[in-house]
Amino acid sequence: MSDRIYNFSSGPAVLPEPVLRRAQGALWDLNGTGIGAMEHSHRSPAFTAVIERAEASLRSLAGIPDDYRVLFLTGGASTQFFMVPMNLLGDGRAADYVNTGVWSKKAIKEARRFGPVHVAASSEDEDFSYIPERVHLSEGPAYLHITSNNTIYGTEFTREPELPATVPLICDASSDILSRPIDVSRYGLIYAGAQKNLGPAGVTVVIIRDDLVEAGRDDLPTMLQYRTHADAGSRFNTPPTFAVYVLAEVLAWIEDQGGLTAMAEHNQAKAQLIYDALDRSELFRTMARPDSRSRMNICFRTPSPELDVRFAAEAEQRGLSGLKGHRSVGGMRASIYNAFPPAGCRALVDFMDEFERAHG
Amino acid sequence: MSDRIYNFSSGPAVLPEPVLRRAQGALWDLNGTGIGAMEHSHRSPAFTAVIERAEASLRSLAGIPDDYRVLFLTGGASTQFFMVPMNLLGDGRAADYVNTGVWSKKAIKEARRFGPVHVAASSEDEDFSYIPERVHLSEGPAYLHITSNNTIYGTEFTREPELPATVPLICDASSDILSRPIDVSRYGLIYAGAQKNLGPAGVTVVIIRDDLVEAGRDDLPTMLQYRTHADAGSRFNTPPTFAVYVLAEVLAWIEDQGGLTAMAEHNQAKAQLIYDALDRSELFRTMARPDSRSRMNICFRTPSPELDVRFAAEAEQRGLSGLKGHRSVGGMRASIYNAFPPAGCRALVDFMDEFERAHG
Numbered sequence: 001m002s003d004r005i006y007n008f009s010s011g012p013a014v015l016p017e018p019v020l021r022r023a024q025g026a027l028w029d030l031n032g033t034g035i036g037a038m039e040h041s042h043r044s045p046a047f048t049a050v051i052e053r054a055e056a057s058l059r060s061l062a063g064i065p066d067d068y069r070v071l072f073l074t075g076g077a078s079t080q081f082f083m084v085p086m087n088l089l090g091d092g093r094a095a096d097y098v099n100t101g102v103w104s105k106k107a108i109k110e111a112r113r114f115g116p117v118h119v120a121a122s123s124e125d126e127d128f129s130y131i132p133e134r135v136h137l138s139e140g141p142a143y144l145h146i147t148s149n150n151t152i153y154g155t156e157f158t159r160e161p162e163l164p165a166t167v168p169l170i171c172d173a174s175s176d177i178l179s180r181p182i183d184v185s186r187y188g189l190i191y192a193g194a195q196k197n198l199g200p201a202g203v204t205v206v207i208i209r210d211d212l213v214e215a216g217r218d219d220l221p222t223m224l225q226y227r228t229h230a231d232a233g234s235r236f237n238t239p240p241t242f243a244v245y246v247l248a249e250v251l252a253w254i255e256d257q258g259g260l261t262a263m264a265e266h267n268q269a270k271a272q273l274i275y276d277a278l279d280r281s282e283l284f285r286t287m288a289r290p291d292s293r294s295r296m297n298i299c300f301r302t303p304s305p306e307l308d309v310r311f312a313a314e315a316e317q318r319g320l321s322g323l324k325g326h327r328s329v330g331g332m333r334a335s336i337y338n339a340f341p342p343a344g345c346r347a348l349v350d351f352m353d354e355f356e357r358a359h360g
Numbered sequence: 361m362s363d364r365i366y367n368f369s370s371g372p373a374v375l376p377e378p379v380l381r382r383a384q385g386a387l388w389d390l391n392g393t394g395i396g397a398m399e400h401s402h403r404s405p406a407f408t409a410v411i412e413r414a415e416a417s418l419r420s421l422a423g424i425p426d427d428y429r430v431l432f433l434t435g436g437a438s439t440q441f442f443m444v445p446m447n448l449l450g451d452g453r454a455a456d457y458v459n460t461g462v463w464s465k466k467a468i469k470e471a472r473r474f475g476p477v478h479v480a481a482s483s484e485d486e487d488f489s490y491i492p493e494r495v496h497l498s499e500g501p502a503y504l505h506i507t508s509n510n511t512i513y514g515t516e517f518t519r520e521p522e523l524p525a526t527v528p529l530i531c532d533a534s535s536d537i538l539s540r541p542i543d544v545s546r547y548g549l550i551y552a553g554a555q556k557n558l559g560p561a562g563v564t565v566v567i568i569r570d571d572l573v574e575a576g577r578d579d580l581p582t583m584l585q586y587r588t589h590a591d592a593g594s595r596f597n598t599p600p601t602f603a604v605y606v607l608a609e610v611l612a613w614i615e616d617q618g619g620l621t622a623m624a625e626h627n628q629a630k631a632q633l634i635y636d637a638l639d640r641s642e643l644f645r646t647m648a649r650p651d652s653r654s655r656m657n658i659c660f661r662t663p664s665p666e667l668d669v670r671f672a673a674e675a676e677q678r679g680l681s682g683l684k685g686h687r688s689v690g691g692m693r694a695s696i697y698n699a700f701p702p703a704g705c706r707a708l709v710d711f712m713d714e715f716e717r718a719h720g
Contacts, residue, residue, distance in 0.1 A: 005394035009401040012601050020396055024384040034365035034679065036380055038560040038606065041369040041682060074434035074562065075583060078597035082581035110581055195598055200398040202434065202562040202600030221442035221470055223435060237438035238555055240562030240600060241372050246398065319394065322401060 005319035006344035010151050010297060010326070010335040011175070011196040019249040019339075026245065038242040042235055050245050051234065057251035058205070061260055064184050069213060071206040071226065072234040072244050077103070077174045080191040080204065082110040084170055087216035087226055088142050089115035096120040096141040098161070101128040101150040102328060103172060111145070120144060121161075128153040130289040135161045143168040143188060149176035151196075152326040154299030154333065155292040160186050168212060176296050177205070178254060179338055180264035188212050196296070197337045199247035202240045254338065263338055270336050270345045271295040277349040283356040287331070301331030302359075308332060311355055320348055365679035366704035370511050370657060370686070370695040371535070371556040379609040379699075386605060398602040402595055410605050411594065417611035418565070421619055424544050429573060431566040431586065432594040432604050437463070437534045440551040440564065442470040444530055447576035447586055448502050449475035456480040456501040458521070461488040461510040462688060463532060471505070480504060481521075488513040490649040495521045503528040503548060509536035511556075512686040514659030514693065515652040520546050528572060536656050537565070538614060539698055540624035548572050556656070557697045559607035562600045614698065623698055630696050630705045631655040637709040643716040647691070661691030662719075668692060671715055680708055 007014040026037040033046050040047045055070045064070065073079070084107075089095055095115060097108045099122035111117045118141065121132035128150065135144065144163055148171050149156040156176060160183075163169055168188025177192040184190065189208045195201035206226070213230045222228050228236050254263055275293060278286045278300055286293070286300045301308050308331050312324040325331040334348055367374040386397040393406050400407045415430045424430060433439070444467075449455055455475060457468045459482035471477045478501065481492035488510065495504065504523060508531050509516040516536060520543075523529055528548025537552040544550065549568045555561035566586070573590045582588050588596050614623060635653060638646045638660055646653070646660045661668050668691050672684040685691040694708055 003389055003394060004396075007395045007399055009395075009399065009404070011598065012399055012401060014399050015396065020387050020398075024387050027380050027384050027387070029363055034363060035367045035369075035681065036364075036375065038380075039367055039369065039372055039374050041372060042561065044369070044682075074436075074600070075439075076434075076597045078583050079435075082583060086581070113579070113581060193598060195601075200600075200602050201402065201598045202603055219473070221446070221473060223438050223442060237436045238371065238553060238561045240434070240560075240603065241555075242560050242602070243562055243600065321395065322404075 005321050006341075006347055007321050008334045008336070008340070008344070008348075009322035010333060011193070012201045013196050013335060013337050014339050015199070015246070016250060016253045016339045019246065019253050022249055023246055030245075037245045040241065042238050042241050047241055050241075050248050051239070054244055054248035054251060057248065057255060061178060061251060061254060062182055062184055062207070064207060067210045068184060069208050069210065069230040071208065071229045072239055072247070073204045073206055073229060074202065074240055076193040076201075076204055077172050077191060078106070080172065080206065081107040082113070083224055083226070084145070084189065085111040085114040086220060086224060088212065090217060091142075093140060093142045094118045094138045096135070096137055096144040098122070098132060098135060098144070098146045099124055100131060100147050100155060101153045103150065103152070104147045107145060107147070107172060115142070123155070127287070128155065129287050130292040131155050131157050137163070137167065141167055143170045145170045145172070147172045149173070149294050149296050151175045151297045151335070152329055154286065154288045154294045154297045156294035156296065158291070168209070175337070176294075178260060178263065179267050179296060181260040194243065194247055196335070199250045200243050203243035203247055250339070266342070267295045267336070267338065270340065270342050271298060273342070273345045273349055274298050274334060274336070277352050281352065281356055283360040284352060296335065296337055298334045298336065299325060299329070299331060301325070305330055307359060314355065315348070315351055318351060320344070320351060365681050366701075366707055367681050368694045368696070368700070368704070368708075369682035370693060371553070372561045373556050373695060373697050374699050375559070375606070376610065376613045376699045379606065379613050382609055383606055390605070397605045400601065402598050402601050407601055410601075410608050411599070414604055414608035414611060417608065417615060421538060421611060421614060422542055422544055422567070424567060427570045428544060429568050429570065429590040431568065431589045432599055432607070433564045433566055433589060434562065434600055436553040436561075436564055437532050437551060438466070440532065440566065441467040442473070443584055443586070444505070444549065445471040445474040446580060446584060448572065450577060451502075453500060453502045454478045454498045456495070456498055456504040458482070458492060458495060458504070458506045459484055460491060460507050460515060461513045463510065463512070464507045467505060467507070467532060475502070483515075487647070488515065489647050489652070491515050491517050491652040497523075497527065501527055503530045505530045505532070507532045509533070509654050509656050511535045511657045511695070512689055514646065514648045514654045514657045516654035516656065518651070528569070535697070538620060538623065539627050539656060541620040554603065554607055556695070559610045560603050563603035563607055610699070626702070627655045627696070627698065630700065630702050631658060633702070633705045633709055634658050634694060634696070637712050641712065641716055643720040644712060656695065656697055658694045658696065659685060659689070659691060661685070665690055667719060674715065675708070675711055678711060680704070680711060
């Protein structure tokens, strides 16, 4: 680790070092094939093994039932913001959304192009500092959409909203997927850009129940229909092969760590270290309500924007990189996804203590 | 090269070995930043330098005029098949297409969803074995679309169709972009999946003239409007950062080779080696007309499908990989993009000679 620093980036984000070491070898020669992982045809036996292993690991880790498809797409969550309503709205029904911040709002904006949107709950009244307790559904909505973790405000759902069985729950899980055990059967569709908890930017995971694949409109551009990718095993066109390779390696690493239960303990312990420091501090404070705190993105600040800037700059000099908060809210943000090491959290806490002694 | 074999894959395809060596180092630590190339925020100074370098190299190599934007997108050519007509049709005008094979047909299929399509020329009458000499435009089409190189049939345009200045030429250049000098000013929009001549799968290059950015519909999903990506410098959402990094390195490698004039000579010489062998052979024949032969994908066959299978299998055993033709046409295909080494072409010719002596 000597030549690498602590990378608190909110995504793309730090990856497990054993994965990077394996990827270095695979770039030159994937599994003794004499061809590198970026250079294999997406129809080759070598890449077929990679994508099948990625799907098998994801199914096993998350306990994905047989009536769900796993798709490896591109375009990130921003593409799912419109693909979901484009496929599932248009018959006059409303789509319900929980508004927990910037990313929810972007999803809502795209949905409005395809049908009526009902905001079933919102925390905008208090600067998105909490996760709403209850949702108020419209009558017979096509689905309810949530953003399970909110990177900019540092809040996270601790459990799914209670819904009638007829309303599919759709979740943008980009920033906390596979960070803890999940009951996939409670969802109709889960999507996630890989670049936080799963791998590199450039591949998007979609877990979708068969009935929603079927329900999707069939008059859309071929690439925008979920069925296209479900029918073709995510190889209707050339998938982002190297990103899928790295994803497969990250999933294997999560398995090696003990799966999602172990990952949840590990993530909880890391977050607790930093929240404990914030709770005992008289200089720093966190904005998220205690019952809504994210284990992935810990947002905090000092009483002054100038001191915030100084903190982030001094931290950077000490090899604690990427702590500047999102431009829309300021302050600081420590993003500590699955692959972020506990030692980095301890180093941050040590520096917070030191900074507080100097400036408190 | 000892541990690597000759990879004739049609894409993803072989990459320059110096690029792979640099990428191995960058995976761990990009330019001494202490953070790997897959792990840097897409808003970081380090990645900003990468994407700016990629654009500058592309502009310099291809001589892209100032009134064109360079976009780094995802979704491959298959996504451009619908994004082009989705943005540029819909006002009742027709779109004109030259049909030179499977990929043209896919582009035509998607365009029909958005407006009338006129096939301005086609070589379907002779199994797509040639590039049509003349195009017959409809009245005032929104654009004319061509596929500059046809991977499945092994044909390639040698020059652009003559068009009135009012008709933008749109080109799927996925399989021959940057393989020779190009006069970008003759085009309205050029797109290319990177995984053949430019880099890895997962990033799509779009070169688009400003007036076509402006002309695009503004009622589309945000991610599907060219202006979104033009306005945001390809960072409206998280781009495929590592794929862009590798692309930048491939472009630097092309510069090191002497740019597009040198690349054209190099590619011509490689193709000539194989076509000369085919022309003197009594066993093998190539399907493309001499005036339409692709320098990128050389399609050939023996008189019997059984012998074709045997050829590809024996070649594979000798480290000549990926020579099986596309499933829709059979036979063999040698894909020899920019990064494919001349020694691999010589090895193929040697094996063809040997095979002919045994089976001719």
